[in-house]
Amino acid sequence: MEMIQAALGWLPMWLQVLMMIVLKIVVILIPLMLSVAYLTYAERKVIGYIQVRIGPNRVGPIGLLQPIADAVKLIFKEIIVPAGSDKLLFLLAPILAMAPALAAWAVVPFQPGMVLADVNAGLLYILALTSMGVYGIIIAGWASNSKYAFIGAIRSAAQVVSYEIAMGFALVGVLVAAGSLNLGQIVLAQSGSILHWFWLPLLPLMVVYFISGVAETNRAPFDLAEGESEIVAGFHVEYSGTPFAVFFLAEYANMILIATLSAVLFLGGWLSPFQGIPGLAEGALGAPSMLWLFIKVAFFLFLFLWFRATFPRYRYDQVMRLGWKVFIPITIVWLLVVAGMVVGELPPWFA
């Protein structure tokens, strides 16, 4: 880092700062985009094996180059802008879906001290940005001038805002437990041992948060915005080529984001599961590391794929019922329980 900074020393100060920020962002973005690409590969492989087939295996060894081939193919496809559409909004929508999915990563801590923007309102920022993604979907549905897209868009809007509430309450629960909005502080508040992580005192909130996350990313079994057996492909029915690819990337980036946040908020982020166990905690196993975070993220991502292979899509009334009549009461009750535990300084978490 210092070396790069020195090499940039001849530039004006503001440009130096900007260059450093851009560099860091690129360092986050490139692995992220690669993860997105290979998440699509992992999805096809995992679901393929669940469905007694082998998934992609033609492009490169065991199909490893498939995501690259897909990207190249989509770039060389024609972009069709339907005649009756609002052309500006039609093309703006994928960008609006993409930007928040990526920008939310600014406050995600990967390791102690390793975060792009160590802001105190991290959680608030996350809450704001994860709900921004739905604008892309609504605008896409409206701009397409297709009934299927329109139905998909209003469904998606109602669904996302419904689960936003349960998600918000779950986040407040985490806040109460950690006493900070800063994601790094939240991780540190969970140090101690695997039992100190928030998954134990906040178990109902973790379940609600993750399922709401699945609903917010419009993934199966909550993929009503693109329910293909009724509204064909929903909001992106008219999209082709790279605009479609951008929606696709945004969806997968959001999946990784939700998985990462679940790991950070409830499974101790970068903390080692062997922390606090005598005999294991002393060595490298007990040390906090980015690798632990990645393992936890992979676990949640696998859940995403597993859900998709084994659950039918909910009907719309069932989705709304689950969000409003199950999740919101659960979170309100558990919020009070957590607050009570914090005020009562219940050991071992809140002593």
Added chain:
Amino acid sequence: MLENYLPILVFLVIGALVGAVFLIAGFTFGPRRPDAQKLSPYECGFEAFEDSRMKFDVRYYLVAILFIIFDLEIAFLFPWAVALKEIGMFGFLAMALFLGILVIGFVYEWKKGALQWE
């Protein structure tokens, strides 16, 4: 303090740029041979015969209104949650009262059938 937020702003711009770069790449490398059939909206093989930007079910609208109320409540809860350790029992009871009122409203909506989708 505020300089911490500069990376976020830059990230937002770059995030939008990434999307834009993809679109530009698609427009640059992809073919462009539009025709009337291709550009007509998808209607399962039929021609579209009415505008798709129609009125929609009021229940969707209702959800949006309810959402605003609840989301505001959550926004109120954020500062309380951060400060709960300092304000202790008094803060807890005050918020329990607040949540109680919220729950009464929620129950009212529920009984009124605002959450009914069937």
Added chain:
Amino acid sequence: MRPENYQAVSHPPSHEYEVFFGPNHPGIEGNYALKVRLHGDEVTAARADGGYLHRGFEKLMEGRLWIQNIALVPRICVPDPVPMEVCYSLAIEALGGLEVPERAQWIRVMQLELSRIAAHLFTFGGNAATTGMYTPMFWGIADRDLILDLFEELSGGRVYHIYNIPGGVRRDLPEGYLKRVSDTLDYIESRLPDYDNLMFTNQVFVRRATGVGIMTQEQALDWGVTGPNLRATGLPFDVRRDDPYLIYDQLEFDVPVEEAGDAWARTLVRRAELKQSLRILRQVVARLPEIDGPIRAPIPNPLAWNLPLGDVYTRVESSKGELAYYVVSNGGDKPWRVHVRGPSAMHAVQVLEHLVTGARIEDVAQIMFSLDACPPEVDR
């Protein structure tokens, strides 16, 4: 493109709109179209259009020799082709007064039941896929393929076997065939708990299917619905038991019944039927080795084969209901008139339109698949 004679149901009021399901739609079974009018998410009117698969089979048959039509009939319903061959053969045999040897009858029953299992596995998969769960579909197709392997070994064709001919079947079972049938049955039986876990005890799926597309017994009878759809309304009518053909009267099996008449009841009936088919096949596999004799009755030169004047109505129980052939002969070498009672024609048009009305848009595809509507049967 809009067809020339296209007409809207009527001019929709401002708060209603029309959406097409098909012919080019992932939630529709086969080449079929359903035009629905929606109010919010609810269907207020629907019109089915099965004309996309009109191939004029019944007319085509009038121009072909009696035996040539055997190559035509399995194409009427692709997922379940064997009953078509058997039913048409039965009709000719009845007209020509042919006595089918017993061994051929047993082989036919084996084929019919294998075909039923294949069709039901296919339907489970399709039904699950309409709710966005694709795993049972891939499983079903993979397991169905094992049955198609058996068909291929027996007849050379995986889907269109052209194996039943008037008077019997084309060739005898290959060496060790019954053992392979038995192994396949074991395998499919061992897979059933997996299907149960994934689909039949999956609460999300149960709730998606319960209370959807309810048909009362009265309605079912009025509309002429047969097969699993009728039995799901509580009436245990099964051609195999109530009007036995071939050697079904020598076999033990139950006729599963459900009362509710909704999509879930129909799915449950099919699941129970699949088990009954396995049971029948076990009996057939056990009995077939004892039954010797010819596999077909001698027929005259098929190129100059005039069947006596008369008409005949034969029916069999296909996976979708009562399949029947009404064949009229004027004493010539070709049928004078053939009418096929495709069971789906009863429940895929008016019934579908009726059940879909009032349902939510999400359930349209599910209702269609739970009825097991087979579009090629609708407009032959």
